[in-house]
Every structure is written in structure tokens, then in C-alpha cells.
Amino acid sequence: MRDPARISLSRSGRERLWGKPLARILLAEDDESLRRFLAAALVKAGHIVADFGDGAEAHDCLKSHEFDLLLTDIVMPGMDGIELAKRAAEHDAALKIMFITGFAAVALHPSSQAPKQAKVLSKPFHLREIVQEVDRMIAA
Secondary structure: OOOHHHOOOOOOOOOEEOOEEOOEEEEEOOOHHHHHHHHHHHHHOOOEEEEEOOHHHHHHHHHHOOOOEEEEEOOOOOOOHHHHHHHHHHHOOOOEEEEEEOOHHHHHOHHHOOOOOOEEEEOOOOHHHHHHHHHHHHHO
């Protein structure tokens, strides 16, 4: 887990790297190795990432920091990704949300009450693919 206090996450001014805006990304993924790979790929692409192994810790960070994108797994112990996304959307309606999951049908099912604007990326995926999807969402 990254200490969010060491990460500057203010929304004042959009920094740019190689002509693209940097994003402040909140990553919630319970698979530690996948979380580390995702965080490293997104940082390498020029984004600022705060990563957590469960939804409750990510939600706590969300309450005290501002983000451009929530990138979350759906199935996690404790607070799952859908509940995290619902709370995040209530907290910040402008927050973009992307689910990464092996259970896409769960996120897409109307009874899940997942935020309607959320993007779903099914596992398995290539790291390059997720970086491209993040860049598209941030640019939109």
C-alpha cells in the first residue's frame, strides 16, 4: 500500500507529460502482484497512482484526496469494487470509473447498481491495453 500522505493529489492546474494530461488514479485491487504491475505501468505512463489492496482503504483515501480516475477490481474482500464505485461517485460526480474484472457480467448487470458511466475492462488484459484505456478515459 502506498502512503497517500506522500502523494501530491491536488487538482490545481493540470500538469502535462509528453503532451498528455497527467491523471491522479486511485487503484483498488486485492491481487498484490497485479496491483504492483498496474501501478508501475501507470506510473511509467506518467500518471500519479495511489494503490490499495481493498475497497475500504481506497475509500478512506478518497475521502481526503482528489482523483481523476478510480480503477478498481470488482471482487475484493470487505468493500467490493461496485460499492467503492458507488460511494466514490456520490463523493465526486466528475470522477471517472473503470472496473477491471474477470466478472464483467456482474458489473454490467442492472441489479449491480454500478455507476452507469463506468467502463469495464475484462481480465485478462495486457498492461498496454489498460494504459491506453486509462489515457482514453482521461482525455474524454
